[in-house]
Amino acid sequence: MKSEPKLILNSEQDLEREFTMISTQLADIKTDWNMRINALKRMQAIITSGGPSFENFISLFLKFINPLSVQLNDLRSAIVKEAAKTASIAAQTLGDSFENCAERLGDTLFRVLNSGTKIIADTGHQCLLEIIDAVTCWRLIPKTVEQYTNKNASIRIRASQYLKMMLEKYPVELFEYACSIKNGFIEMVEQGLTLAVADAAADARAFGRQAFLAYRNLYPDRANRLFIRFDSSVQRAFGDIQGAIQVSAALTSNTPKRSTSAKGPRTSLKSPVVKNKQPREPTFTEESPKLPEKIINSPKRVKSALPNGLPKLNEKKKEVVLKAEAEMSMKTMPESAFKTISDYGSTGGSANIGDLIRPPPTKERKPELEIPEKANIEDPITKFEFIIEKTYHENWSTRLNSFERLAKQFKDTDRDVYIELLSNYQDLWEKFIMAHIEHINDSNFKVSVASLESLKTTVELFPEKVSFSLEKLIPKLIACMGDNNNNVSTKGNELIELILDIYIPEDLLTLLLRYSPAEMKPRTKAKLIEFYETLARSSTDFFSSQLNAKQFITRLIALLKDNTNRQSIQQIVATIETSIEANPNTTLNAVADLPPQDLAFFRRCLQDVGSSLEADIRAFMRRSTPVENTKQEETKQNSAIKTIINQCQASGAVRYDGLKKIQKLNETNSDSSIWTDNLGSIVKACLECLNDEALSIRDCALQVLKEIFRNHSTGLADIIKECLTSLAKGFYFEERHMLQTTEEAIEELICTQNPSILIPILLEFIAKEEIPAIQAFIRQLTKAVKRCPADKLSGLMRVVINQMKESFNHSNADVRKSVVFCLVEIHYILREGFDIYLEELSPSQQKLVTIYIQRRILT
Numbered sequence: 001m002k003s004e005p006k007l008i009l010n011s012e013q014d015l016e017r018e019f020t021m022i023s024t025q026l027a028d029i030k031t032d033w034n035m036r037i038n039a040l041k042r043m044q045a046i047i048t049s050g051g052p053s054f055e056n057f058i059s060l061f062l063k064f065i066n067p068l069s070v071q072l073n074d075l076r077s078a079i080v081k082e083a084a085k086t087a088s089i090a091a092q093t094l095g096d097s098f099e100n101c102a103e104r105l106g107d108t109l110f111r112v113l114n115s116g117t118k119i120i121a122d123t124g125h126q127c128l129l130e131i132i133d134a135v136t137c138w139r140l141i142p143k144t145v146e147q148y149t150n151k152n153a154s155i156r157i158r159a160s161q162y163l164k165m166m167l168e169k170y171p172v173e174l175f176e177y178a179c180s181i182k183n184g185f186i187e188m189v190e191q192g193l194t195l196a197v198a199d200a201a202a203d204a205r206a207f208g209r210q211a212f213l214a215y216r217n218l219y220p221d222r223a224n225r226l227f228i229r230f231d232s233s234v235q236r237a238f239g240d241i242q243g244a245i246q247v248s249a250a251l252t253s254n255t256p257k258r259s260t261s262a263k264g265p266r267t268s269l270k271s272p273v274v275k276n277k278q279p280r281e282p283t284f285t286e287e288s289p290k291l292p293e294k295i296i297n298s299p300k301r302v303k304s305a306l307p308n309g310l311p312k313l314n315e316k317k318k319e320v321v322l323k324a325e326a327e328m329s330m331k332t333m334p335e336s337a338f339k340t341i342s343d344y345g346s347t348g349g350s351a352n353i354g355d356l357i358r359p360p361p362t363k364e365r366k367p368e369l370e371i372p373e374k375a376n377i378e379d380p381i382t383k384f385e386f387i388i389e390k391t392y393h394e395n396w397s398t399r400l401n402s403f404e405r406l407a408k409q410f411k412d413t414d415r416d417v418y419i420e421l422l423s424n425y426q427d428l429w430e431k432f433i434m435a436h437i438e439h440i441n442d443s444n445f446k447v448s449v450a451s452l453e454s455l456k457t458t459v460e461l462f463p464e465k466v467s468f469s470l471e472k473l474i475p476k477l478i479a480c481m482g483d484n485n486n487n488v489s490t491k492g493n494e495l496i497e498l499i500l501d502i503y504i505p506e507d508l509l510t511l512l513l514r515y516s517p518a519e520m521k522p523r524t525k526a527k528l529i530e531f532y533e534t535l536a537r538s539s540t541d542f543f544s545s546q547l548n549a550k551q552f553i554t555r556l557i558a559l560l561k562d563n564t565n566r567q568s569i570q571q572i573v574a575t576i577e578t579s580i581e582a583n584p585n586t587t588l589n590a591v592a593d594l595p596p597q598d599l600a601f602f603r604r605c606l607q608d609v610g611s612s613l614e615a616d617i618r619a620f621m622r623r624s625t626p627v628e629n630t631k632q633e634e635t636k637q638n639s640a641i642k643t644i645i646n647q648c649q650a651s652g653a654v655r656y657d658g659l660k661k662i663q664k665l666n667e668t669n670s671d672s673s674i675w676t677d678n679l680g681s682i683v684k685a686c687l688e689c690l691n692d693e694a695l696s697i698r699d700c701a702l703q704v705l706k707e708i709f710r711n712h713s714t715g716l717a718d719i720i721k722e723c724l725t726s727l728a729k730g731f732y733f734e735e736r737h738m739l740q741t742t743e744e745a746i747e748e749l750i751c752t753q754n755p756s757i758l759i760p761i762l763l764e765f766i767a768k769e770e771i772p773a774i775q776a777f778i779r780q781l782t783k784a785v786k787r788c789p790a791d792k793l794s795g796l797m798r799v800v801i802n803q804m805k806e807s808f809n810h811s812n813a814d815v816r817k818s819v820v821f822c823l824v825e826i827h828y829i830l831r832e833g834f835d836i837y838l839e840e841l842s843p844s845q846q847k848l849v850t851i852y853i854q855r856r857i858l859t
Helices: 012-026 033-048 057-072 077-113 118-134 140-149 153-169 172-181 185-197 202-218 220-229 232-237 241-252 299-305 315-331 335-347 371-378 380-390 396-409 415-424 426-438 445-461 463-481 486-502 505-513 522-538 546-561 566-582 584-592 596-609 613-624 627-648 652-668 674-691 695-711 717-732 737-750 755-768 773-787 790-808 813-838 843-858
Strands: none
Touching: 012 033, 012 057, 012 737, 033 057, 033 077, 057 077, 077 118, 077 140, 077 153, 118 153, 140 153, 140 185, 153 185, 153 202, 172 185, 185 202, 185 220, 202 220, 380 396, 380 415, 380 426, 396 445, 415 426, 426 445, 426 463, 445 463, 445 486, 463 486, 463 505, 463 522, 486 505, 486 522, 505 522, 505 546, 522 546, 522 566, 546 566, 546 584, 546 596, 566 584, 566 596, 566 613, 584 596, 584 613, 596 613, 596 652, 596 695, 627 652, 627 674, 652 674, 652 695, 674 695, 674 717, 695 717, 695 737, 717 737, 717 755, 717 773, 737 773, 755 773, 755 790, 773 790, 773 813, 790 813, 813 843
16 A cells, blocks of 8 residues: 655744645645645645644644635545545544534535535545544534435435434533533434434434434433434334333323324323233222212213213213313212212222213312412512523524513513612522523524624613623624624624723723634634724723733734734734834833744734834834844854854755754844845855755745745845846756745745846846746746836836747747736836837737737726
8 A cells, every 4th residue: 555655844834834835725726636636645744744743733724624625625526535535634643633623624524415426425425424433523413413404315314324423422421511512402413313213215214213322322311202202103113112212201201291293193102002802890999099979879970971972972072071071060069079089089999880981080280370379470580580591492482582571671661670670689680691691692693683682771771780791791792793694793783882882991902802712713703803903992001001012912913823814914913003003112012022933923924914013113123122232142143144054055954954043043033234244145055955955955945035035135136146046946846836935935036126127137037948937937027017117117128028029939828828918017007108019929919919908908
């Protein structure tokens, strides 16, 4: 069997770069499918080569779920197979640490099951089986139960199989934990079992019965009660288990349950009928009280009780009529007769009443209405508690009605009574406010809206009492603001605005920082960032404390690390800028006190979004560092630089270690003057490493050069041509991923250089390079043209158009297409001035360029 390739990962930074590179290739389905398969295989190699031993692996793989899901939804079965294999290997390697990833992959894999291509559906099925077998994830159970509404029988069969596996494999403690986290969890499991055992597909029913038996091992009493509610045909399918459950249910319940089936008759479970036996004459024992002679011989009673008197009624109607007549006859008897019955019932006796009907059962019934009970119902506290309890009812309409009634109590004439009750009775208040908080994120959006509406009234009436529950309330409200339902999100926004108007922003921000947004949905995180920005704008006194500023900056940096969306990154940067405006000294101190890696990451993000804050941080750090210490430090570092450069000129592990030291120096001391003095030497040392035979060294050298070009672009003007000559070798490496890394490094090198100087240099490389380097240099030329002023570009057009005409006749179609895009951008800048150069092209070339120019104008 072919073994998986092994990768050498030396640090968490190496792992993060690998994930970034692979995620970029898998972000969409436009990338060549062979490259995507190789990227997935590379991820499998990372997993099997010790990648999970790094602390940041789980967080990186959580971000990787999105590109992995994109590949699982691909139409190519080869891609889906490789993506499913990657998920399976990760699940088997990580075990229960894969739980959050399994939850996020669940929706995607269930969509794969619906694929019309059998091989893709089977691949998704096999992947789900392996994940369920390797990972304990209770959140997959609700997703499985949802599949019973699917019209596809094969989906329901597989759902029953998954449910059976999870009920057999997961421990009972996990279900108890799930019940404490999710309201109605165990009822939802029972609903799934009920649907499974009664499914139209025979295989689904078979798996459903096995799942029920596994559930019975976890919860015997609940399973017995559930079994009694099954339809009689479902019960018979269980065979020998039916009698055992009936006996167990009889021991745990005094009254038999009725069948809840819509098809079967609503009758209680009865004992098996014994055939071929003569009916036995009824006898009275100590448990069956005998009737006195006075009542037995009553002609009125005998006449009304004779069965022959009702020849046209069926048995059920006879029973009803006879029972009513018996009650009437009991009403007409004297008190002595009742006393005699009571005496006989307590002492026992025997009597033969022949064909007479048995007396009505002597089951004691509570009076329907008694004065004490009525008084309790009308008691305001009891009434209020009764409504609160109904908010936890399993029926959503009952919950909705309860919240509407709670809101109505504060609008009726007795509103002052209920306001006084909630003000004076703390236990009642706790029940009231917790019922609202727990149902803000109810499974039914109408209940959530009603709860939010009632909460809005509550905040207006009891602002002081609500303040003690804000720590629990605010996270729920933020989740509402990010809800997919517009009604819920609108009501959540209204309540948040009310809270911002009533309470002090500094207090709200302090409470919000206690909440960890670890498992938030992306949309909810966006709302959380908005809330942070709103509070930061209002909380001027909050940032006067160094501790508060440090907590705030640390939290936002953590959110920044967890976000890949550019809009969210810009929003986080704007929030930090707002906090710095509120109090520059304390907030900038907090930024400067960040760990070196976090500070370097933050500054890279500032550069990516083009924020002026990066310059402020650099100036602040220079001011806060003593001059004498800076000089001493730079002297030490200058001597260390020479040692590092010597290491980069060595080979093997020594060279790799030298590159890592340069990378660390760039992250921690990018503002030091040693870069001004030694930049050329450092860059040349890294460029020499590109000729190394080891892939890891070449890859590391490209990454280091890319970061140096990003942070020290101003000192590179004199060595651009030398850098491009060395970097162009990266296009001819055998490893395909090096092509993209090389082009990214070239882009970082030239993106800030003077385009009028840069364009002639790029034309030289276009003229002498081959595929694929020529395509990359034409793309970079196009980007340089976009930044070039029109008057400067006009002076360069003769050399540009001569090279473009030559490249336009290239044998490779991709090269010709790149030339067309470049010419379109030139036309966009020169407008009518480009027409004289367009005429130099052949008619077919002119027509093609004109088509793309028209498209560019329209867009």
